Amino acid sequence: QVLLQESGPGLMKPSEALSLTCAVSGYAISTGYYWGWIRQPPGKGLEWIGAIYRTGSTYYNPSLKSRVTISVDTSKNQFSLKLSSVTAADTAVYYCGRLNSGSYYEVDSWGQGTLVTVSS
């Protein structure tokens, strides 16, 4: 059973850069699948941020692409998200997940999520 666990700062100030890490256990990232990030603002719906393959190949949400970088460290079996110049609109629960690229990129495993609040 694959388990994912997000970690990162809970509170940030506007204009700072957000950095989150997703530690994966029970499955080796180097084996396959895409690994991605999804966020959910309080009381709102899901927004896909982007995903990365073990080779470093990435897909990003076009609306966030200019501010997002996703990277992977197969030696540590983890992947990371960096989001630059955050504003209050980036306040959300951030989830990491495993995406099935052999199908239609559905997220078949999710982390528990971590709340990131952007406030001055």
Next chain:
Amino acid sequence: QSVLTQPPSVSAAPGQKVTISCSGSSSNIGNNYGSWYQQFPGTAPKLLIYDKNKRPSGIPDRFSGSKSGTSATLDITGLQTGDEADYYCGTWDSSLSAVVFGGGTKLTVL
């Protein structure tokens, strides 16, 4: 504004059947199968349906998915009070080269 369109809410009585729709376009639902997620308050979403009506292990067959043209549908039969949750559709959008989601539908079991 979500790429996929879902009704904000649906409701039905216990034991009944409910249908949740997800409308898209030729670049997403029209050429790809949708997936469906169930989310309870304060918890992560859970995959219910993917590909052509496939269910992950442990998901009961009361949940089923279908597609017609550029719309996908989630059917839930034999409704239970424990099915009260938010439901999201999602799929790959070939034009955006990105995953897209619907805005979510809140299911109330009366």
